[in-house]
Amino acid sequence: MVKDGVVDLGNGAFCYLQDTNRGTGWGWSNSGLIVDSGEAVMIDTLRDEALTGAMLDAYRDATGLKARDIGTLVNTHADGDHTYGNRLMRHARIMASKECAELMAGRPPSVFQEWFDTRPEGEVGDFIFRLYGPPFNFIGIEPTMPSEYVKDQQEIRVGNKTARILMAGPAHTPGDIMVYVPEDRIIFTGDIVFLNNTPILWSGPSGNWIRALDEILALDVDIVVPGHGPVTDKDGVRKTREYLVFVEEETLERFDAGLSMEDAIQDIALGQFEDWGGAERIAVNVERIYARLRGVQPTRDLRSLLTLMAPLAQRAYRKKCAATPDKDVCACGEQH
Secondary structure (H helix, E strand, O other): OOOOEEEEEEOOEEEEEOOOOOOOOOOOOOEEEEEEOOEEEEEOOOOOHHHHHHHHHHHHHHHOOOHHHOOEEEOOOOOHHHOOOHHHHOOOEEEEOHHHHHHHHHOOHHHHHHHHHOOOOOHHHHHHHHHHOOOOOOOOOOOOOOOEEOOOOOEEEEOOEEEEEEEOOOOOOOOOEEEEEHHHOEEEEEEEEEOOEOOOOOOOOHHHHHHHHHHHHHOOOOEEEEEEOOOEOHHHHHHHHHHHHHHHHHHHHHHHOOOOHHHHHHHOOOHHHOOOEOHHHHHHHHHHHHHHHHOOOOOOOHHHHHHHHHHHHHHHHHHHHHHOOOOOEOOOOOEO
16 A cells, blocks of 8 residues: 655655555645755645645655755646645746646636535535545645746756656646656656556547657656556556557447447446546546547536546445445445
């Protein structure tokens, strides 16, 4: 089981991992830190300011560096679990892709707080509660935007080290980037790599994402820090790739057979990926692939996508009931 806390990767590289075994794994992301000669670059903040503050305290305990000593923050993409703690780093140079900044501007934390406060009754409301409810707290978070747009292969100096920006999007989101430290053979991938946690095609196409994974596999890399899940190596990269190829092939087969998108979602058996956190994301992935095959724009309304996923999520929670019969509130979210 992955535990919250700092992992020393050696030679001044660190990461902060959150426990991806909580619930579906939604919102529990990772961060990175590169330190050399008194300078530091951090990769990503967390889903709210309390979580980000705890992470900064943990980095301080591990390195002796306070938040104000970290001069640069890189946001790998716009999702709130990688950006909503940015205000605690407002003193720093904050770098991201232009697409990341544009998406951040259109989806402030107040949006999710409103969704939580106005959630409907039933399985959709239950799903929103699990995604955006306690322990996450969006109240009072003021968005802090990137101050500088990055370019592919752009280099960032960290003391005597060089970190390199690699553009990967559109894939998971429109503006995914990764941070590669060649001399340490380490890459911080953001959500280009998920491990034991289901990838989701908020943007796509899946072919772009697969190509980004192939680029990682071609690098001289020993250590891979994913956006979600434990520290891994190229085997973890291959697992993410296997999932995306699997979903692409299974969806194409059902599209060619004339199945509706809704029937295709229900018909795909996830097999080895069934127990990955957030398995209900198959619904969004199939919707994206069907839209591409039909030559139409995918659904942009996030609440509609949550509604599409909610029945699958509820089914998965209920399936866990038998594994937790002695708890007052079991994994399905209900009291027994």
